[in-house]
Amino acid sequence: MQWQYRTLLVPFQKDGLLGEKYIDEDEAEAALNEEGRRGWELVTATLLPEGLMLFCKKERQINQLPLDAVAEAEAVEEAEDAPDDGTVGSIRIF
Template sequence: MAQWQYKTLLVEFQKDGLLGEKYIDEDETEAVLNEEGRRGWELVTASLTPEGMMFFCKKELPPGSQQAETAEDEPETVEAEEAPDDGALGSIRIF
């Protein structure tokens, strides 16, 4: 029976200006999901949250291996590069 490892990715909303509307940077999101796919992670589903979009991914553990990450691990934050038009920074938290 297959065993799975799971990962969540939170792509936080960015703002267009000080009081502008919130949005998800599609290029940033696509780049992160493609990178995780190259690492073997498969996107299972996505959900809108108050902070942004949460993506749920999984990958199969090799037979005989144990879960590499535990729930006690600290989330990793990956900073996005500066957006060329307004300089806003976004971030993606990997739990």
């Protein structure tokens, strides 16, 4: 079995000028649900200084394009659906 991996960064939000940093749960949930519809499964998450890094995986099918071609095709698909700055909301997909 071969796997593909994807990382998503859910950046911290701030409450006010000097407010506490927090993760927008609705935004994180929406991003995870979207990736789940695309077949990605959350493996783990870790806190970084910038926010929450989510690590996802999905099985690579035998008849699927090579991993680099798949990543390129998904990047094109995401670019067509995403805002001009390459993010989904404020979540960055790597």
